[in-house]
Amino acid sequence: MKIKIIENGINLEKLATDLKLDGGANYLLQHHNTFSEKENCVNTTEESLPIGTVVFVPEEPLYKIEPKPRTVEVKEAIAFIDYKEQREEEPDSTQNKSEHEGKYFVIQKRLCQCDKGFNYPQFKVTSHQKHYWNDENGAADYLAVTEEDLQLIPSSAPFGQCKLRPTSGGYLACVYAPAGKWQKPYEKTKVMGKSCLTEISELMCTTGGKITIKKHGQVSELGLNNIRNANVIEQQLINPFLDFEEFLEQVDEDNENHYN
Template structure:
């Protein structure tokens, strides 16, 4: 056995906890069995007195037991452990649910499915305007959609490209500004960036604009894509080089020779 001098503030339970004894009651019983009659313990130990501490395993708490100062069993510790296990289970369930949602999102359809990316020569429209301006790409000069030659017309439009061509009054007049003399000129002022952009494809960390993207004007107009700009074009040279007989087979109701003469007299491009 050991001997311990009781300190001020000590209790049977605190001493039992300190030396790994099952509880305060066990400690008192052990001391009273082996101590002289004059050293018998009452309800609490007296500071300055020596207390006999058992070393026999039958008086000590087992390693897996967790004691508390009152009854030798820590209900709070058990509750904490159970709570921790529940939290871990909930966390695992949340991770599974998040992964499931992510998989569903990846496998699900997107509003961008089947839509084209927009290039600089594309056109946009405002539901409160009249004209159809083109885009002016300023966010980069690196990526071109479907053009190996790197022509500026095919620069990819990103969420940051809110400038238009022309820069002044790009949509002509504004329906939200009526006057006695007609609608006042457009005062285009974009609010933030393009929205509904394609997050999975980025250029210099900027999402790309597609046919479903939108942009708001501070005046109140909503700007959407009128033409993405990736159409193939046929100009005068292509029309002149085309085989008349072959084209006549494709379109028998059309006089292709007459069409060639008309295209030679104009600079217009025809979009397919």
């Protein structure tokens, strides 16, 4: 790491600006206090530093403004719409950019919501029993939801009460009545001829409510590449009680033993 000796009584706010540190003064404060002796720690970024104070500064270029982006590959852990290859092959493809880009597909175990309701029911896939998003065991929870999957769990008053059915005693129960298929499915991915839903898909109820996706259900999982690409100093600041370099060595050792 680098050090900076204060010569004119400035604070960390000004120092971070002068050094153009990514993360700003708050990050510089955390970094300095992590590596400094207790009596030399700084309380706030606005505190004027005495002349001669030694400040611990993160190494360049890792924390320089506009650092080179690092690509982390997690496509194997989640299913979503990725146009990277298309953009490389077709420089002008931005004109054909889909609103589904970067959105996740929806699985059966997750939830939807109605802007006129109160509860969040779960999907019930009835259009097929064939395709699962990211589950090699074929668990029903991971069935892909398609435009024709209109049934919900629970089936009776799935959204609880309906704001469009007020009475003097409160709102009446939801009367779920879908107006046709789901709208805005991703038409380039189909299961048995039925387009799959993504986070932006929606469905209208004949009562007047608009039903959208509350949670798509897929969860990212850290892979070995994610751990190896992590920055040691950043991880040490996040969890100062963990020796991250030792942790990396242990992960590599366990991985090597797994394949031997």
